[in-house]
Amino acid sequence: MTMxxxxxxxxxxxxxxxxxxxxxxxxxxYLALRIDDRRAGRxxxxxxxxLLEPVASFDPGxxxxxxxxxxxxxxxxxGVPAASLAxxxxxxxxxxxxxxxxxxxxxxxxxxxxEKPLGSNDVHLMVAALARDTSLMETLVMLAQDxxxxxxxxxxxxxxxxxxxxxxxxxxxxxxxxxxxxVEGTGILGSNxxxxxxxxxxxxxxxxxxxxxxxxxxQPDVLGRNGTYVxxxxxxxxxxxxxxxxxxxxxxxxxxxxLAGKFVGRWPSGAPLALAPDKDDPDLxxxxxxxxxxxxxxxxxxxxxxxGAHARRMNARxxxxxxxxxLHRMIRRGTNYGPSLPPGVLDDDGADRGLMFAFVxxxxxxxxxxxxxxxxxxxxxxxxxxxxxxxxxxxxxxxxTIPSRPIRRRLRGLPDFVxxxxxxxxxxxxxxxxxxxxxLDT
Amino acid sequence: MTTTTNVKSGLGxxxxxxxxxxxxxNVLPGHEDELRAATERFADTLRQVPVEKNIHTGLRDQRHxxxxxxxxxxxxxxxxxxxxxxxxxxxxxxxDHFLDWMQHTTQGAAVSEWVESSGGVEKFSQExxxxxxxxQRTVGGLKKIxxxxxxxxxxxxxxxxxxxxxxxxxxxxxxxxxxxxLDDPGAAEALQHPALKPLLEQAAD
Numbered sequence: 013m014t015m016x017x018x019x020x021x022x023x024x025x026x027x028x029x030x031x032x033x034x035x036x037x038x039x040x041x042y043l044a045l046r047i048d049d050r051r052a053g054r055x056x057x058x059x060x061x062x063l064l065e066p067v068a069s070f071d072p073g074x075x076x077x078x079x080x081x082x083x084x085x086x087x088x089x090x091g092v093p094a095a096s097l098a099x100x101x102x103x104x105x106x107x108x109x110x111x112x113x114x115x116x117x118x119x120x121x122x123x124x125x126x127e128k129p130l131g132s133n134d135v136h137l138m139v140a141a142l143a144r145d146t147s148l149m150e151t152l153v154m155l156a157q158d159x160x161x162x163x164x165x166x167x168x169x170x171x172x173x174x175x176x177x178x179x180x181x182x183x184x185x186x187x188x189x190x191x192x193x194x195v196e197g198t199g200i201l202g203s204n205x206x207x208x209x210x211x212x213x214x215x216x217x218x219x220x221x222x223x224x225x226x227x228x229x230x231q232p233d234v235l236g237r238n239g240t241y242v243x244x245x246x247x248x249x250x251x252x253x254x255x256x257x258x259x260x261x262x263x264x265x266x267x268x269x270x271l272a273g274k275f276v277g278r279w280p281s282g283a284p285l286a287l288a289p290d291k292d293d294p295d296l297x298x299x300x301x302x303x304x305x306x307x308x309x310x311x312x313x314x315x316x317x318x319x320g321a322h323a324r325r326m327n328a329r330x331x332x333x334x335x336x337x338x339l340h341r342m343i344r345r346g347t348n349y350g351p352s353l354p355p356g357v358l359d360d361d362g363a364d365r366g367l368m369f370a371f372v373x374x375x376x377x378x379x380x381x382x383x384x385x386x387x388x389x390x391x392x393x394x395x396x397x398x399x400x401x402x403x404x405x406x407x408x409x410x411x412x413t414i415p416s417r418p419i420r421r422r423l424r425g426l427p428d429f430v431x432x433x434x435x436x437x438x439x440x441x442x443x444x445x446x447x448x449x450x451x452l453d454t
Numbered sequence: 455m456t457t458t459t460n461v462k463s464g465l466g467x468x469x470x471x472x473x474x475x476x477x478x479x480n481v482l483p484g485h486e487d488e489l490r491a492a493t494e495r496f497a498d499t500l501r502q503v504p505v506e507k508n509i510h511t512g513l514r515d516q517r518h519x520x521x522x523x524x525x526x527x528x529x530x531x532x533x534x535x536x537x538x539x540x541x542x543x544x545x546x547x548x549x550d551h552f553l554d555w556m557q558h559t560t561q562g563a564a565v566s567e568w569v570e571s572s573g574g575v576e577k578f579s580q581e582x583x584x585x586x587x588x589x590q591r592t593v594g595g596l597k598k599i600x601x602x603x604x605x606x607x608x609x610x611x612x613x614x615x616x617x618x619x620x621x622x623x624x625x626x627x628x629x630x631x632x633x634x635x636l637d638d639p640g641a642a643e644a645l646q647h648p649a650l651k652p653l654l655e656q657a658a659d
Contacts, residue, residue, distance in 0.1 A: 313659040314659055315658060315659065319659075413659065415658050415659030416658060417657075417658045418642045418645065418657055418658065419636050419642050419645075419657045419658070420636060420657060420658055420659050422633075422637065
């Protein structure tokens with residue numbers, strides 16, 4: 013069942029990869045390119061545009077997703093005029109590396125430790141190619157690589173292959189990508205029937221957002237309208253450290269799984285603690301009609317799902333917190349990279365494994381950056397200033413409270429389970445904007 | 455919420471146990487930068503006062519705002535307690551700290567005159583064993599100046615209007631002690647006594 017579409021939303025111009033859920037299962041690749049010659053960069057766009065689909069013609073049954081975005085350095089490299097460049101928001105202009113301290117990317121997650129060339133000015137154009145299986149993905153990647161063939165002024169500088177593992181779960185062992193917002197006027201249903209659709213302007217530039225306003229968009233209008241922003245981050249997951257911590261703090265496997273569920277806010281199957289507070293319910297986790305159909309209003313103390321659990325921090329729904337949830341909703345995409353650590357193994361094998369995270373939204377500052385700073389790396393909004401997101405927060409020996417009868421559990425000495433290996437802010441233009449960029453003659 | 459406005463006594467609005475006092479001064483031309491620095495020093499001074507001493511003054515919070523292109527200064531405080539003892543005790547943190555920023559306002563001349571007529575800055579020093587009595591004898595003059603630039607709020611809301619600072623601090627001490635109890639492996643058993651039922655009900659989060 014789809015919603016009525018708002019005819020004023022230009023669904024024929026918005027890149028489908030921005031709004032449509034990724035294929036599941038999936039295999040894919042993220043490619044970063046450097047543009048050394050603006051004419052070559054524009055020719056690349058001319059070649060890529062026919063491969064891109066808008067939301068209007070996207071077929072959910074068709075198992076491919078291809079998206080293109082440019083960093084601020086990329087827009088400069090392709091020759092966008094200075095006045096246009098200046099119309100982009102400050103945080104986008106600065107880039108993710110320059111925002112590291114603000115985002116909590118310190119210590120091992122600091123930009124000087126990032127995987128090169130991430131964080132440098134060499135990441136100009138990002139291509140995200142996802143398909144439902146490996147052979148389709150390889151076809152898609154070949155199409156993208158064909159697009160840069162014979163373009164000496166465009167250089168591939170980074171690639172990350174992503175794939176769903178055999179068990180379909182992210183590296184910590186949890187079903188992922190369950191929660192998606194409903195975006196008004198798109199015809200794309202979200203996964204929580206209790207959540208009213210969010211204004212299109214939260215995710216697409218040029219439309220009314222949840223504040224009731226239309227936010228300023230990059231200029232000229234043809235460039236900014238129907239675009240959106242993407243923040244991507246290569247997150248290394250310390251799976252062995254996570255398992256070790258759980259086992260050190262649990263009497264047995266069952267308790268270790270209980271602790272893990274409390275950290276995440278869902279059980280490994282994806283079943284939400286809000287609906288299954290005591291133990292996993294695989295049938296619930298597997299049911300897309302039920303596994304996100306919940307709120308937190310009946311659980312103010314967090315006795316079912318801890319108020320500081322990861323999923324509850326990412327989307328507090330109707331919980332009583334400091335802040336308006338609807339102003340900070342995000343489209344989040346996650347894809348696995350690296351080999352899985354076999355079940356039961358507690359020793360780190362040194363492999364690089366983790367999640368390629370992507371945020372999509374129209375406001376880098378009050379969506380991605382706000383959540384990262386206020387709801388991931390701080391706990392004041394839930395009355396727990398000493399606590400951070402137990403799964404992805406920068407811990408530095410922090411603590412996590414699990415409400416429980418008769419006595420709450422308070423875990424201490426949490427290490428960092430996730431390290432940011434690098435990322436960038438990209439602008440994902442509409443198709444008309446991509447043609448405008450391709451036709452620049454600066 | 456009580457609404458009490460009395461220009462003569464200088465009372466602002468109250469909300470529960472908390473009252474407000476907002477004053478509006480004129481900045482001496484060319485003194486904006488020095489005033490700004492002095493207000494930062496004033497806030498730093500208050501920050502270094504032990505919390506018990508600030509409780510003694512009744513001060514909840516204060517801020518300075520320079521506005522109107524550097525021509526005006528708002529000094530706003532909220533406090534518990536009655537206005538008179540509040541102001542007496544607040545001044546006891548050190549009259550020089552008030553002079554530091556007041557001297558950059560047009561009202562500063564009147565303040566200086568009041569200090570001189572009250573026996574000079576030395577009389578207000580903590581070194582003076584009689585300082586408390588001296589303040590009580592003389593502070594009326596300063597109050598008059600403050601009242602002359604005060605405007606009571608027309609609407610005032612304080613989310614913690616039911617609790618005084620001592621109550622909040624006591625609650626925090628109790629909370630820390632309670633968390634120590636909960637961290638003890640014997641807590642669940644210890645809290646089973648019927649008399650401790652109210653505590654057990656709070657132990658789950």
